[in-house]
Amino acid sequence: MLLRSQTITPGQGHAAGRELLAQMYREVTGKALPEICVTKLGKPYFADNSRYFSISHTKGHVFCALSDKPVGIDAEELDRDIDLRLAEKILSASEKVYFDTSEDKRLTLLKFWVLKEAAAKLSGKGLQGYPNHTNFSPEDPRLTTIDGCLVAVMEEESNVI
Secondary structure (H helix, E strand, O other): OEEEEEEOOOOOHHHHHHHHHHHHHHHHHOOOOOOEEEOOOOOEEEOOOOOEEEEEEOOOEEEEEEEOOOEEEEEEEOOOOOOHHHHHHHOOHHHHHHHHHOOOHHHHHHHHHHHHHHHHHHHOOOOOOOOOOOOOOOOOOOEEEEOOEEEEEEEOOOOOO
16 A cells, blocks of 8 residues: 655645655556545545555645555544544444543544544545444554654455465
8 A cells, every 4th residue: 555645735735645645646556646536435446446545634634555465544643623522423333432531532532533544444435424333442543643643544454265
């Protein structure tokens, strides 16, 4: 999997994401970006099914993951305000235990949020209703910090026979 980020100005997110994806695709394949289609639920994909990608942007950054397996990425600025009351609606019982005992509830909730968004993008189903059926941990190794942003990247597991 190839992961890249770029600093942007507000309002550039979508276009900057597509441009970054095109650069990455050309780097990996030597070809121009293929046509991008969208599923009924809004998940973008390459028409030729050659590779998988996911894009996320914040007010100041764009992140792109390109892979030979289905992938989902989400990012949020570390200083983003988040309503802590959201925890009651989006956290599962096990996640709520982490949240309730956390010293930094805002950061903990933000970690759960980017994990849930990345998982929703990976599945292609989006966030339907309240995503309170997951069992993530704020220490999940798929979380990382890049340029002042909290980033979660999930890739479909390979089937091992």
